[in-house]
Amino acid sequence: MSLAHADTSPPAAGAPYEALVEVLENEQTRQQLIEQLQLLAQQQGEQTSQDAKEAVPVAEHTATRPSKTKQLAATTRLIATDLGAQFHSLANVTQAMFVDDKDALNSDFDSKEFMHASINLGLVIIATWVLFWLLRRLSMPLFARLSHWSRHGKSKTPVLRLVVGVALAALVDVIAIGLAYTAGGLIATFIIGTTGELTTQGSLFLNAFLVIELLKAGLRVLFSSRYDGLRLLPINASEARYWNRWFALLIGLVGYGVLVVEPLVNINMSATLAQAVNTLVMVVAYIYAVLVILKNRVRLRRAIRLQAEKSTMNASQFSLILLSRIWHWLALAYFSTVFVLTLLSPELALPFVLIATLKTLGLIVLAILLSTLVSQTIGRHIHLSDELRRKLPLLEPRLNSYVPTALRFIRVLIVSMAVLLILNAWHVVDLTAWYESEAGGKLMSKIIAVAIILSISAMVWVVLASLIEHKLNPETGTGQPSARTQTLLLLFRNALAITLATMTFMIALSQIGINIGPLIAGAGVLGLAVGFGAQKLVQDIITGIFIQIENAMNTGDVVTLGGITGTAERLSIRSVGIRDLSGTYHIIPFSSVDTVSNYMRGFGFHVGEYRVAYRENIDDAIQQLQLAYDELAASEAMKNEILAPLEVSGVVALADSSVNIRVRIKSTPGMQWAVGRAYNRLVKQYFEQANIEIPYPHSRVYFGEDKAGHAPAANLRVIEQSVDSALAQQPKRTQAPLTVKLKNNSDTDDAPNEKDDN
Incomplete structure (x- = not known):
């Protein structure tokens, strides 16, 4: 006041x-x-x-208020008139000081006493500032150590070291300010002026010194120019030095002008002059702020856009790009609002603006620190122990896949809370009243309930999926799970995911306030309609259920379904995916499966039929087959895959050009083909060593006929060469040409025109 x-x-x-x-x-x-x-x-x-209410008629209360444009024009005209009157009074009072006009000044104004008080105040100011400078100089080694620890400490979370270092430095700074304030008060009370009495001038300065230096200490927390490890904002030293100097000058100008100069002028000289000085200080501060904003408009825009390019979130990039374009308008609006409020109501505007500004800066810094802390704590790649990674190999990738989504959600939550609290600080919204209202309380309870439900659902899924993974992992101590176990666990995991997602969605809707009864009934009707309209799908599911109950096949089995043979790679409740020998992947719905031929149940047989020529001894051939089996059963690769001795069925066919002997080898399931390939190789080797002929099919040669039914003559020659080396040098003898006429008929092998190509 x-x-x-x-x-x-x-x-x-x-x-x-x-x-x-x-x-x-x-x-x-x-x-x-x-x-x-x-x-x-x-x-x-x-x-x-x-x-006034009793005197004004009711009709005047219901009269139309002036428009916003007229109110703004009236307010502007009032401010301009007030400014003109204040500067006119300032000129008159200043002139009266030089001509010693007592009517314009306070009647008890004494220039000599005023000069003496000014000198004493100057001495108090000098003594306080010198003490504060000495205390700051003594604290510099401690600040340097805190900065080095903050940047190069051994803690795994740099932002925590930064916060602790800044807090300790701020504490030392506040202690220095308090000591300087106390020492200044003692000097002003017992050394300068009247002993034992603190003058009004000294009290005003010391109070202003305490407030302003505490604000500057807060600036040093944000824009520490000398110590990089004690700066909360992520900017370089030159930028920090520039903005620290600018804000410190602005705070000092407004603070000392309003808290010291204006009251002193009001007490010792004139209230009109004090009001004019106050207005002059605010005008100078406003012009200075506008000039600095316009000077740094482009430079700060580029810096903000550079931070936007580094951001990994689309929302953050958009917000920073938008801020880079309008930041100067926001700053101009802020200082213009402060300037107008100060002129209209300085007693109420300055405290409100100061508190709201401090709250805004504190919330912004706190949001940045929380976001950085979250990024450094859970934003890193999660590393589990080797034992846990061995037992649950998919847990670490699953947790790391959740980290980006969790970071985005937490950052959005932090930004939203910061914006709401900033609006509350400027009285744009009243969060306390809203939360205490019935609607606000219900909404917050619903949001908290939905968040808890989602968190519990996510934790349940991670735990159950990890348990299923534990059962599927062969290194957990229980050994390799069976194929049926693998198939059923994978189906259970898919069913669990669908069930958990559906239940979470329905419970969340019920917490929000949506009645899920009609949804459940509608889902039942929709399911019935789908059942009638999609009978094939229902048949697929029912058949798949019974196939799994009967354990007809599992993942990894070699089966024949629908005429396709291959390995079952994926089983769902509706279909099976089969990879055939050529690598083609087939999806077969269960409704089209009539028969399941599984080659992987219990054991397998290699069934081989081996042909020998008619002139060979059958017992010798069987003996060679047994020898080949003995070598196969003794080999390291196959001895564990053969389950029983060789079964010789004997001669199963007297074919056209061969005698067929059938044998059978019992093997582990899925290895019958490998056993057969290895056994065929050995049979070929043993038959060659025993000179047992493996015949191959004979061919009938046909040379065609002309229109008269006569076949052309075939000129056949048989070249004989002696094995004797001497006769090998003699000219080759040939037989006379032999003419053979082949007719196109269906005679048997007794036909005389047939020629064996052997």
């Missing part, structure tokens, strides 16, 4: 002006006087308002 109003109110009867001065100089009595005046003003305002 300005003291000019106190001058216009006469004191109590018989009280001299010296008594009023003593009341104003004493802090306790001055505060009591202010409280009494405020109470009287409030009572007078309430009475005036009540009288």
Whole structure:
């Protein structure tokens, strides 16, 4: 409250002006006087308002209010008129000081006493600042050590080291400010001026020093220019130095001008001059702020866009790009609002703006620190122990796949809360009243309930999926699970995922307030309609269920389904995926499966039929087959795959050009083909060693006929060469040409025109 109003109110009867001065100089009595005046003003305002309501007719209350444009024009005209009157009064008072006009100045103004008080105040200021500078210099080694620890400490979370280091540095800074404030008060009380009495001028300066230096200490927390490890904002040293200097100058100009110069001028010189000084300080500060904003408009836009390019979230990139384009308009609007509010109501505007600004900066810094902390704690790649990774090999990738989504959700939550709290600090919204209301309380309870449900659902899925993975892993101590176990566990995992997602969705809807009864009934009707319209799908599912109950096949089995033979790679409740020998992947619905031929149940047989020529001894051939089996059964690769001795069925056919002997080898399931390939190789080798002929099919040669039915003559020659080396040098003898006529008929092998190509 300005003291000019106190001058216009006469004191109590018989009280001299010296008594009023003593009341104003004493802090306790001055505060009591202010409280009494405020109470009287409030009572007078309430009475005036009540009288006005009784006097104004009802029709005037219902009259149309002025438009927003007219209100803005009136406010602007009022500010301009007030500024003109203040500067006109400032000129008059300044002129009166030089001509010694007592009417324009306070009647008790004494220039000599004013100069003496100014000198004493200057000494207090110098002593306080020198002490504060010395304390800061003594604290510099400690700041350097804290900065080095913050940047190069051994802790795994750098942001925690940064916060701890900044907090300790801020504590040291606040202690230095407190010591300088205390020492300045002692010097002003016992050394300078009247001993044992703290003057009003000294008290005003010390209070302003405490407030302003605490604000500057907060600036040093954000823009520490000398110590990189004690700077909360992620900017370089030159940028920090520039903005720290700019904000410190602005705070010092407004703070000392409003908290020291204006009250001193009001007390010692003139209330009109004090009000004019206050306005002049705010005008200079506003112009200075506007010039700095316009000067750094492009440079800061580029810096913000560079941060947007580094961001990995689309929402953050969009927000930063938008901020880079409009940041200067926001800053100009902020300083313009502060300037206008200060001119209209300085007693209420300055505290409100200061508190709201401090809250805004604190919330922004806290949001940045929380986001950085979350990124550094859970944003890193999660590493599990070797034992846990061995037992649950898919747990680590699954957890790491959830990290980006969790980071996005937490960052959005942090930003949303920061924005709401900033709006609440500026009284745009009232979060306390909204939360205490019925709608706000219900909404918050629903949001918390849905978040808890989603968290529990995610944890249940991770636990159950990890348990299934534990059962499927052969290195967990229970050994390799069976194919049926693998198939059933995989089907159970898929069914669990669908069931858990459906239940979570329905419970979340019920918590929000949506009645899920009609949804369940509609789902039943829809299921019935789908059942009638998609009978093939229902048949697939039912057949698949019975196939799994009967354990007809499992993943990895070699089966024949629908005329396709291959390995079953994937089984679902509706279909099976088969990879055939050529690598083609087939999806076969269970409704088209009539027969399942599984080659992987219990054991397998290699059934081989081996042909020998008619002139060979059958017993010798069987003996060679047995020898080949003995070598196969003794080999390292196959001895564990053969389950029984060789079964010789004997001669099963007297074919056209061969005698067929059948044998059978019992093997482990799935190895009958490998056993057969290895056994065929050995049979070929043993038959060659025993000179047992393996015949191959004979061919009938046909040379065709002409139109008259006569076949052309075939000129056949048989070249004989002696094995004797001497005769090998003689000219080759040939037989006479032999003419053979072949007719096109269906005679048997006794036909005379047939020629064996052997």
